[in-house]
Amino acid sequence: MKFKMRLKLQYATMAMLLLLAISCIERSNETIITVANPTGDDRLIETVKVDIPDHLSGITSLVVVDKKSEKELLIQLVDEDGDKLPEYVLFQAAFKARETRQYILKEGERTVFAGDVKTFARFVPERTDDFTWENDKVAFRVYGPAAQAMVEGGIKGGTFSGGVDCWLKKVDYSIIDSWYAGNTAEPGYYHIDHGEGLDNYHVGPSLGCGGTGVMYDGELYTSKNYTAYEVVTNGPVSSTFNLASAPFGPELKKVNQLKTASIDLGSNFTKFVISVEGNDNLTTGITLHDKKGEVNVDEMACWGDYWAPHAGEELGNAIVVDPKYYAGYSQVISEEKDKSHLLMHLKAIDGKVEYYAGFAWSGSQQFAGKEEWHEHLNKVAQQIQSPLLVSIQ
Structure with missing residues (x-):
């Protein structure tokens, strides 16, 4: 009986470790973007440009999420060299004076798209x-x-x-x-x-x-x-x-x-x-x-x-x-x-x-x-x- 209990505990521990490992793998595909306003004035709207990191290179389904509000943002993936793969991502945000904000760039299917309001x-x-x-x-x-x-x-x-x-x-x-x-x-x-x-x-x-x-x-x-x-x-x-x-x-x-x-x-x-x-x-x-x-x-x-x-x-x-x-x-x-x-x-x-x-x-x-x-x-x-x-x- 004790052996069976120890075996169950080992299986449970292994399962927890596996879940933790999967979670770490998923999180490793997330990139934290930190953006700071260095001025003493509010910036009502500004475009942020971020180079796509190596571990997300070649992925065309990317999203950007505001870390605090967890809201997905409108983004633009830019492929300048014409190889069908984006080199950087653009999104916009507002900043208060001296404010620092964080965003998450990760693989995912976008749900926010532009309508008639666009460049x-x-x-x-x-x-x-x-x-x-x-x-x-x-x-x-x-x-x-x-x-x-x-x-x-x-x-x-x-x-x-x-x-x-x-x-x-x-x-x-x-x-x-x-x-x-x-x-x-x-x-x-x-x-x-x-x-x-x-x-x-x-x-x-x-x-x-x-x-x-x-x-x-x-x-x-x-x-x-x-x-x-x-x-x-x-x-x-x-x-x-x-x-x-x-x-x-x-x-x-x-x-x-x-x-x-x-x-x-x-x-x-x-x-x-x-x-x-x-x-x-x-x-x-x-x-x-x-x-x-x-x-x-x-x-x-x-x-x-x-x-x-x-x-x-x-x-x-x-x-x-x-x-x-x-x-x-x-x-x-x-x-x-x-x-x-x-x-x-x-x-x-x-x-x-x-x-x-x-x-x-x-x-x-x-x-x-x-x-x-x-x-x-x-x-x-x-x-x-x-x-x-x-x-x-």
Whole structure:
């Protein structure tokens, strides 16, 4: 009898050890992500990027869970090299001042997916060759080689501009497809507000909001229409794409650039990372339209803004620069249409510059006014200068 009892106890102990071993194996597939806000300000929404660790490499069914609330988060798995396997994961979170939070990355089937509220970028063949992108806050577009060729050939309907156009939206869901569909059925559709916003921002041959150029002898030479595009990632958390352009600048001093642009959920800005050849400097800027607005520049925070009346509303266009690339600012005031600009000058480091371009439109009611927008610009500048601290174990 005693022998049988000892045997049962041994079996029970072995079973417990087996369960513990299985539990340890399961837990070993979990990665703890620790994210800290190093600043004394709250960060209402921020994108976190985490490299997928070796023990989860090759797994395409991954989830991220908030360790404290145990809630699954919306994520984006990113495969940049095209091998069908993700290299890193993106998710978003909010942080209080000096707050540290933890998340669990593990294998599992996702239950949280994006709806109509997402980032989105695409080529638009139904409108010549526009390229457009958006998130829940803002939308933008640029113009392609066919649109430039139409202008050069004297064909009506083309656009010759390297500037960035702003689409002013009131809603958080995607509008690109529906606005273009409306415009195909009824030309000029997106120039009228049907309750979602509209495109009434004039670019012309200016820089628009964040186009690029190069300065020689005090003269601005702007880049022209993009010549080729490549969508790298396409939402829901972030969208990234490349835009190539033809050389620009004075003869014998042409500059080449390759733009990598990205837009995250919750941001009023597009981030531009530009590879530059032919010059150590590049210039970006904002068109001043009819020059009835107010230019504001904070050189400590490295941002410049043009706040102006806009078709019965108000519009603030801004450039925010990482300080290491900032090389000062200037204004160009001209009586010639589309030639007046607030210019932010950039110095290339290892052949690259970085900046953020975006806007706030009073019709969207995202900001109470100019002062609140400028406070936001200071926060964006601080986030650029003091990024979140991310570690994994």
